[in-house]
Amino acid sequence: MASSWLGYSVLFWFYPFVWLAILSVTQWQFIGTPRFNGLYNFIGVMQDELFWKSMLNVLRFLLYYIPIVLVASLLFAAGLKRIKYGKGFIALSFLLANVSSGVAYSIVFSKLFSEYGPINEFLREWLGFAIPWFTNPDCAMLSIALIVTWKFVGYYGLILYSGMMAIPKDIYSAAILDKTGRFKQLYAITLPMMNAQIIMVLVLAITVAFGIFTEPYLITGGGPLNSTTTPMVVMYEAAFQNMKPSWAATMSIIVAACSFALIWILRRMFEKNIEIV
Amino acid sequence: MKKFKPLSLLIHLAMLTLAITWLYPFIWMVVVSFKDTAQIYTTALFDGRFSLDNYAFLFDNSARADKPFLRTLFNSMFIAITITASVTLTSTLVGYAVAKIQFRGKSAFKNLLIVQMVFPVFMFIIPQFVLMRELGLINSYGAMILPFMMSAWGIFMVSQSFKGTPNDYIYAAKLDHASLWGILRHVMMPLNKSILAIVALFTFSSAWDNFLWPLIVMREAEKMPFSVLLATFSKSYGVYLGPVMAGAVVQTLPVVILFILFRKYFLQGMSLSLK
Numbered sequence: 001m002a003s004s005w006l007g008y009s010v011l012f013w014f015y016p017f018v019w020l021a022i023l024s025v026t027q028w029q030f031i032g033t034p035r036f037n038g039l040y041n042f043i044g045v046m047q048d049e050l051f052w053k054s055m056l057n058v059l060r061f062l063l064y065y066i067p068i069v070l071v072a073s074l075l076f077a078a079g080l081k082r083i084k085y086g087k088g089f090i091a092l093s094f095l096l097a098n099v100s101s102g103v104a105y106s107i108v109f110s111k112l113f114s115e116y117g118p119i120n121e122f123l124r125e126w127l128g129f130a131i132p133w134f135t136n137p138d139c140a141m142l143s144i145a146l147i148v149t150w151k152f153v154g155y156y157g158l159i160l161y162s163g164m165m166a167i168p169k170d171i172y173s174a175a176i177l178d179k180t181g182r183f184k185q186l187y188a189i190t191l192p193m194m195n196a197q198i199i200m201v202l203v204l205a206i207t208v209a210f211g212i213f214t215e216p217y218l219i220t221g222g223g224p225l226n227s228t229t230t231p232m233v234v235m236y237e238a239a240f241q242n243m244k245p246s247w248a249a250t251m252s253i254i255v256a257a258c259s260f261a262l263i264w265i266l267r268r269m270f271e272k273n274i275e276i277v
Numbered sequence: 278m279k280k281f282k283p284l285s286l287l288i289h290l291a292m293l294t295l296a297i298t299w300l301y302p303f304i305w306m307v308v309v310s311f312k313d314t315a316q317i318y319t320t321a322l323f324d325g326r327f328s329l330d331n332y333a334f335l336f337d338n339s340a341r342a343d344k345p346f347l348r349t350l351f352n353s354m355f356i357a358i359t360i361t362a363s364v365t366l367t368s369t370l371v372g373y374a375v376a377k378i379q380f381r382g383k384s385a386f387k388n389l390l391i392v393q394m395v396f397p398v399f400m401f402i403i404p405q406f407v408l409m410r411e412l413g414l415i416n417s418y419g420a421m422i423l424p425f426m427m428s429a430w431g432i433f434m435v436s437q438s439f440k441g442t443p444n445d446y447i448y449a450a451k452l453d454h455a456s457l458w459g460i461l462r463h464v465m466m467p468l469n470k471s472i473l474a475i476v477a478l479f480t481f482s483s484a485w486d487n488f489l490w491p492l493i494v495m496r497e498a499e500k501m502p503f504s505v506l507l508a509t510f511s512k513s514y515g516v517y518l519g520p521v522m523a524g525a526v527v528q529t530l531p532v533v534i535l536f537i538l539f540r541k542y543f544l545q546g547m548s549l550s551l552k
């Protein structure tokens with residue numbers, strides 16, 4: 001039975017993997033035999049302005065996304081912990097955002113936040129100004145980060161919640177005996193004890209950030225002024241509109257390496273082994 | 278505990294308000310999908326005339342030829358159901374082998390699974406497209422289905438859960454001359470319902486929602502899944518806001534229904550007891 005999986009992965013995993021490796025060192029345009037050209041693709045990607053722009057955009061996205069989503073899901077977990085009635089309803093409302101279709105919610109959000117959409121009408125009426133959510137280059141990435149936050153808070157929050165529930169109560173009792181303040185309890189007990197879950201959320205968030213495609217492609221199309229062009233959008237356009245698959249394959253390897261490196265650095269710096277005795 | 282009452286009430290209120298806020302995009306989408314396009318931005322949420330016109334426009338094929346929404350809806354259904362059935366079945370079989378059967382190279386096999394899960398999907402899009410072209414499957418259902426028939430993640434999840442089932446059940450079933458399929462069907466599957474439900478639900482939702490891959494491998498509107506047609510329709514006919522919203526509702530509905538039906542297993546599988 002396991003061999004059926006081996007057979008399947010030879011066809012759909014190893015074979016593409018080999019192709020990926022070949023493409024990255026050759027010049028090819030979907031026809032004929034690939035022509036070897038060494039590191040030419042690699043240098044080409046490195047010198048490409050759009051590539052650097054998209055990597056910068058991922059960093060900007062992470063800069064908005066990580067703090068917002070982390071704080072929001074911590075608050076969500078902490079709130080959920082204190083809820084007695086309607087826990088199921090609240091958790092499911094947040095999770096619903098997580099399972100809903102990317103195409104559908106991208107369209108809905110692009111209409112909700114459009115220039116004359118309900119959100120801006122509301123702001124205009126009550127606060128006297130509107131926010132150019134997707135049309136201002138400085139704002140657009142933040143708006144996308146907010147939408148992705150909307151999607152993932154429920155999921156990340158439940159991961160953190162399960163970590164929070166696993167902390168033994170005795171530790172808090174001991175801390176209260178020592179007259180430890182609430183904030184001290186938070187950063188000396190709760191956060192360190194949830195290390196494993198927080199790292200997991202961060203790793204998931206980084207993975208999401210590098211693979212994001214549907215939202216920018218549908219909502220902003222990468223604009224305005226390429227401020228929301230993500231590596232996925234660049235790769236898609238390079239491979240299937242500009243017919244440069246080998247260039248895009250090289251880029252995908254570089255992007256994957258970057259995301260691995262970021263995750264590695266994160267784990268190296270923050271991961272601790274917590275044992276509950 | 279009595280003095281915390283007001284605070285607890287406040288937290289309940291805040292969390293409930295937030296939950297409604299999180300649901301707001303869904304509520305807006307559903308309500309608006311019943312309104313005339315002209316009224317969407319001009320009337321308050323629950324004002325205006327409600328009708329099924331948008332849905333009729335969406336699925337009425339005679340008006341315009343380049344929006345075969347009904348056809349694509351069936352495409353999506355067919356593709357998502359085939360993939361879900363296949364992934365659930367193969368994950369059960371291979372997961373059982375990994376968890377309960379001894380064979381040579383088992384630890385290497387497990388490492389392979391993990392390695393495969395670690396590599397991001399976007400690395401494989403271009404080479405898999407090349408593979409599909411070599412197999413001559415571009416613009417066919419095969420291209421939409423074959424690469425997703427089995428899943429390392431599904432096998433991993435199922436085998437982790439199967440490991441927790443005591444071997445005694447299997448021995449007992451074997452004493453009763455149960456076949457392999459009998460063991461799976463009557464022992465392993467009922468005991469691991471929640472993980473199978475999660476694997477099936479996530480597989481269905483990602484197959485249903487897959488956007489980039491069909492955008493690449495499908496050429497004809499007739500064979501596209503609903504999501505891609507909806508996205509292209511929304512891009513070129515964005516002014517038909519009402520029908521676009523009706524399409525978004527149709528696109529969202531199946532996964533939401535499944536999610537609500539399976540919510541019990543879902544929360545169990547996340548090892549959460551919420552009540």
